[in-house]
Amino acid sequence: MLIIKKVIFFSLLFYHGIGLSQEISGVILDGKTNIPLEGASVYFDNTTFGTNTNADGEFILEFHKNIKTPLVISYLGYKTKILNKFSTVEKSKIFIFESVNTLNEVVLTSENNWSRELKLSEFRKHYLGESKNSNSCEILNEEEIVLNYNKKDKLLTAKAKAPILIRNSNLQYLISSELQHFEVSYSFVSRNKKRLHVNYVFYSGSKFFKSLQVSPSTDLLNYRNEAYFGSTLHFMRALADNKLKKEKYRFFLEDQPINDNVYIKVSPVEGNNSVQVRLEQKLNISYDHRKQSSIECKEKEFYIDSFGNYYPPGRVKLGGDLGNQRIGDALPLDYVVQPAKAIK
Secondary structure, eight states, rough: EEEEEEEEOOOGGGGGGGOEEEEEEEEEEETOOOBBBBEEEEETTTTOOOOEOOOTEEEEEEEEETTTTTTEEEEETHHHHHHHHOOOSEEEEEEEEEEOOOOOOOBTTTTTTOOHHHHHHHHHHIIIOSSSSHHHHEEETGEEEEEETTTTEEEEEESSSEEEEEEETTTTTEEEEEEEEEEEEEEEOTTSSSOEEEEEEEEEEEEEEESSSSSOOHHHHHHHHHHHHSSSSHHHHHHHHHTTTTTEEEETTTTEEEHHHEEEEEEEEETTEEEEEOOOOOOOEETTTEEEEEEEESEEEEEEEETTTTTTGGGEEHHHHHHOOOOGGOOTTOOOOOSSOOOE
């Protein structure tokens, strides 16, 4: 069974918190020279909330207090900095340091007998996905991706020297992805490499979404809405908002239909716009009688913020259609369903 782990990492009623915003400001400096860094990316992970520093290394960024993803500072040639705490009152000084890039692609050996073409093909398949949206994606800087295959362990790994830039033509997003780690474990690899059976996929890192259409067309709204309904984001928002049935989700214990309120307990977190979800056993999920998935929680509870982001991600294991979703079908956490013509 394919196991997906993601760092990764909804009605307007539940989404009301998006309007509660402040600003954060700061300056990005070289950690050794104190020189301001122009053009550094500053963004909240997995959202469209981001900006770049000016000639003085300064930035101002809208901050929605309900968002729970960290602030990411990225600059080419420097170590990416992740901030979980920051001030909305004072201007912050943030120091980042140059990285010594030691990433190298291993030359073909007995431990690494896959061509780069094959490794890239597998990377695209398991990172971008195989859906129609995934197939519309193009990685604009594949040369930055370092890939290795370990024949003994049947393990494909990948890292990147710089943020991976992905253009999603269907959903019209340019995604900047900081790939921290990627691996595919294979249970079987045939001699001619035509048959590759996957054991599990794991990847982690931060992402920033930029819409390629300032005013989305009706067709684009339909494409994005279609990607949203039945997605992990849609499911988590419906779960947090206690609207699973209304949003066309049904639950099963093995193959027997159940009342989700009996097996899933959702309660608000005091002083926080998040909810706690308690789930004590694996459940199967049906969405709109079309998509089949499963969910289980390793430590019986996890949390969902008001954007639909679930955390900590390592506690939740999704299988089936939800588990098979990849970057190609991903939407930013701040995505809001907008009226459009009926989806055909």
